[in-house]
Amino acid sequence: MTALNVGPTPLARIGRFMADNPLVPLILLLVGLVALLQILQPGVVNSRWLANTIKVAIPLAMLAACQTLTMLTGGIDLSAGTVATISAFATATLTPLVGAPAAILIALSVALVIGLVNGFGVAICRVHPLIMTLGTALIASGCLLVYQRYVIATGTKIPDFLVWLGTGRTLGLPNGLFLFLPFATLVIWMQRRTGFGRLLYALGSNEAAARLSGVRSWQVLLSLYALSGAIAGLTGLLYLGVVKTPSLSLALPLDLPSVAAAVVGGTSIFGGRGGFGGTIIGALILTVLGTMLTLMQIPEGGRRILFGLIILAVTALYIRLTEQGR
């Protein structure tokens, strides 16, 4: 380097740091939102609120893991909310009949089977993931409605363990973390440090190139969608514990937010870019935003408009911050 090439300015250096560590600006934005919330509603940011926010964000983040992982390959899993609902409903209705462990096992198996069906369609029949998962969601919800007619009078019971996980607190923090922390660690480790994780990015980036390098993409996709189904099933169990009502549409309202959490967290729907770390922050951002709007005394229409505009502003800011370094 010659004298002509003066070192980068401090601003550019900060920019590059942000670009290399995209989680940092995302966390800063989250902190900014929390500060805004505290200004709008003084005193709201307390430990109880924090525990509450984490509790609500966990199932959202877990369901968004399904979206993140599938989106890395350029896919999507629109059946995640349905699978979670089915898993929750099956657990609650089967527990009085066969006991909690067996009920949970059945519920998770059903989730895995739906995931495998998705995987079969996407990986082997090459159906577009959006259509495949939308299709299985329709089919599965039809099956759920048929099933529920047979268990109207059997009563429901939510396993105590799930209630403890969903609503209990330890040292002021929600017990859901006992499930989520290992889960998140595992997912992030898998996505960064395992061959399978790398292949997800590879398929999303250029499937033909991955093929030329010897990757059999059907194996990856089949495993991926099965995994996604299993994660959705697990989320359903946790959500059952959180909400404590086995509704027929329990986790369906999470479908769109789970996609939103992933994209706000920096994962590209066209594949090859992003990660679960960002998704977790994305889920927290959405949850904090939800609280902010709940507590705001304005007409519902205004709330939705604000919600949309803030999401847009946060993502635009995020892109500005990380782009500096490019």
Place this chain on the structure above:
Amino acid sequence: MTRFLSKNSRTVGLAALLALLLVATKLIQPDFGASGLESLARAVLPFAFATVGMTIVVIAGGIDLSMAAMMAVASVTAAVLMEGASDGQAAIAVLGVLVLGLVMGAINGTLIVLTRVPDIVVTLAMLFVWQGVALLILNAPGGGAAPWLRDLVVGGVVLPGLPTALTEWLPKAVLFLVIAVALIWVPIRRSRLGLMLYAIGSDQLAAFRSGIPVGLTRIVAYALAGLFAALGGLSVTMGTGIGEPIPGPYLMASVAAVVLGGVVLGGGRGGIVGPVLAVFILRLVRMDLTLLSVDPNVTAIIEGTITVAVVMFGGLLAVRGMQK
């Protein structure tokens, strides 16, 4: 001819499937005829407009998740403006709603270009914004629609000079759809602008380097989607006579129809005919399931299976076409 067939194998396949379904419907319900077609066409209308709008943005390499929400804004605006209005005022209101659609779409597009945030995030955010706007305009179903507007899509076509029996089987709603699409999309498709839309969807960088104003073209794509959303919202109001602030199930339906119709998510490939045929097929399947008095919960299962099966079959056709 063979080249045409292999290039359009998807569309031809869908048309054949539609014909097959029509025959099946006639077998299920022997008195299925002009009135059946007519009600089918009216049901298709909002879905078709949503799908056409979605097709255009998808071809241009984007996606518009705010489609149904924009339809709701158009629908409530039209209903509020037309309630108790004279025919002349109602006509102005209709024009105003179409302009509103263009403006909403252009806002979506401009935000995408200016913020450089991915299309899916911007339109997801705008989905909430337009929902909010619809609620602010009308917080519960209400408003009205001018009778002449509602008559525009009711019944069969009657052309002066031609025997009624010859034209009557063709529902006015189909004619309305065809005319609207032909007036807006066909001239664009044939112009350089149409190519530009395909070009930015196919390869944005190559398009930019070929001297195409990429940002502007994207805005145009979204504005067109907004215009078709307005037409969709208007057709909801035409059918129901009111405006509903809650968006109907048009978003997912239109994305599904776009993919079923052979348009590639990611852009650059496909046309408008396939997705519109797909819309007709999906509506007709629903009609047949009702006619057969299938258990409603099983209906969902069948609809899901058919959707997936059509895509699998379409994929097979495409592979065949490539091998030729």
Place this chain on the structure above:
Amino acid sequence: EGYKIGISNTVQGNGWREEMICAMKAEALASGKVDSLNIAHRNTDAAGQLEDIRNLIQAGVNAIVVNPTNADGINAAIKEATDKGIVVVAVDQAVTEPSAYILSNNQEEYAYIGAKWLFEQMGGKGAVVYMRGAAGAGADNDRDKGFKRAMAEYPDITIAQEVFTGWQQDQGKQQINDIIAAGVPFQGVWTSGIDNVIVDAFTEAGAPLVPIVGADNAGFVSQLSSVEGLKGAAVTNPGSVGGAGVALAIQILDGKVPAEKTVLVDPVLWDNTTEEGKAQIAAAQNPNLSPEWPVSVSIPGWTTYTMDQIIACKGPGE
């Protein structure tokens, strides 16, 4: 030769609506006069309901029982049906088309009596958390009118927070959690059918309970008698009105045309602060029922099926 009856409903996967469908099937079966039911049951808007009704007309049904998306949006198709001699009965909500018969739960009254009881409990003053249904829905709007009517009668009652649950359990629970955590002061909760999760939220947070008004959903009704310190009331909003609608349609087809085209099913309030209310709650209890199902599974004078029949949820020919 029995009748062929069509059914159109636009919300799927919600306990109330599922009960309504089961009531319709059970009544059709119990009457012994119905050959087949054509049911269009999915999530859609008024335009979609127009499509469904027209499909039912195509299917050649004798009567259509419809839970309308809103009062004005489906008039055109109803008119087409009645012009063809098909009997149309709107249940749950009213329609403005005069040729239809209406057998509806009185939504405005539903909100009014609940709110009035709540404000009374609060001593006529204080702040209330107002948890509505889905923004922009017709029924929500009707209920709002009733709620506002009660508000007008109690000038010292203010709204601490107004939120829309979208009739989703998780949304409602999250919102009440936020409100409790934020320390917003309030003395009562009125909620539009998302109720048992609200009580749960109080107990889980260890927050002092305030009077809560909900609907007659199995979960909430059981909480009214089991949760320590809970003062509350359930307002009935029977999903079985669907069964009543089928019964009315059959009567009309049989030639027994009612004098009035509109019949309102008026809601009843069961509270756990009076002996009479406690007795009603105890009688209505049904711990085995899905918590989202309303416990009022039949409407005396209208429906003829048994408890077992509605739970079996089978229609003619199944």
Place this chain on the structure above:
Amino acid sequence: MAESETTAPVLDAEGVSKRFGAVQALRDASLRLGKGEIVALMGANGAGKSTLVKILTGALRRDTGHVRIRGTEARLNSPAAARRSGLVPVYQEPSLIPDLDVADNLRLGRTPVDAFRHWVAEMGISDLRLDDVIGDLPLATLRILDLARALAAEPDVLMLDEMTAALPTDLVEKVLRVVRQQADGGRSIIYISHRFAEIAAICDRATVLRDGATVGNLKIEPGIEERVVELMLGGKVAPVASETRSRAAASGDSAIIPRLRLRGLKAGTRLADVSFELNRGEVLGVVALEGQGQDELFDVLAGNRRPAAGSLEVDGRPVAFGHPADAIAAGLTLVPGDRAHALLMSRSVRENIALPLLARLRDWGAIRVRDEAARVTSAIERLQIDTRAQGEVRRLSGGNQQKVTIARWIAKGVNTLLLFDPTRGIDVRTKRQIYGLVRELAGQGAAVLFYTSELSEVPQACDRVVVIFNGRVVDVIPAAEADEATLMRAAYGLSRAGTEPA
């Protein structure tokens, strides 16, 4: 300046700089172009040539510097604006719209069809249909179409960025002729290529870039090559690959089992009947004109396509590949001709190189980070990859991207390497290094099949060469006799004196 220009320059760039985040792509680039002049823009991979062209054609904004067109300061905001000023590029990557057909691409750029057809025919592509979809056309054809489109626009200044890198020799000659004619007709041309023969054949001057700055401007004359290389590399002259050719395995010793034996291989419409043997320790060249079936041949060997007929033996055992993974398992690894088909553009250099290490089901578990890092680093060093923009391969210069496609298999370990024109767009120094690398691999017992469109590479890298014409092997020539003239004759299907074509 090496010489004083008499006329005012058509294009004059001065002190141009451009930074991409961490990478200072251009620091102080200058360039002058007179009327009717062809200036070669030279520099090692990553020196900033393409960046300069993009700036001069409005595809990128410069950070600092001046650009004057015919003496007046130019504000080049978009490719369209540059075009209006008479500046028309052919970029290093194809810039046609893949999903549109040829006719629509022409309409899109308002290119006159007749002129376009004229130029396409001039460059010897006869079977082009206007309704062919761009995405279905071979890379070489795309380059010609790009050029024809630029020529049809009748530009004042034509900029050709490695236009010939993907072209076979016969097409290169036609292109060179056309370009020279353009200059003779008064147009000015910026010509980028890593092939000295081409520069010597048509260019008037060379402007040399090093690390983003113009370091020299000299007249082309015989013997200039080493001067330019010195300038490009900044004095640190590269260790030229040693001429240690083993050439042992070249002889057809029938006792040893060949690594690879092809018998009557047929695929698609072009590959008709190919048989030959590839031994361990051998670098076997493949020479063919455009479209003689070489693509299908490599695709079949790489398991990317099934043959219609014929047999394939690896180490004497018959094999049939259903997927590239099968070929890789048998030790056959491909560096494809089109790097766009091989690279994960949005991923890092490291992930791209490590990709084959993780492909098999049994590699799905934890990555052995240290082992991977060691392999990747050593491959990067051996190929001298400029890793300044390593976070995303798309940000690398074209030549460095090409190197990544090779490095991948070096890191994995090579048994049989199938190289399809591997030196496309690679600078002289690295090219020599690659020849050395290939020889070294062969020396260690690997077998290498080396297709090249640059005939001068054959004697430097190969032991023997098979010539394919019309989908058949028409000749097998020892490297010692494989001078360009001989190869060219053979490639056109003309028999060599004294030998009968197979």
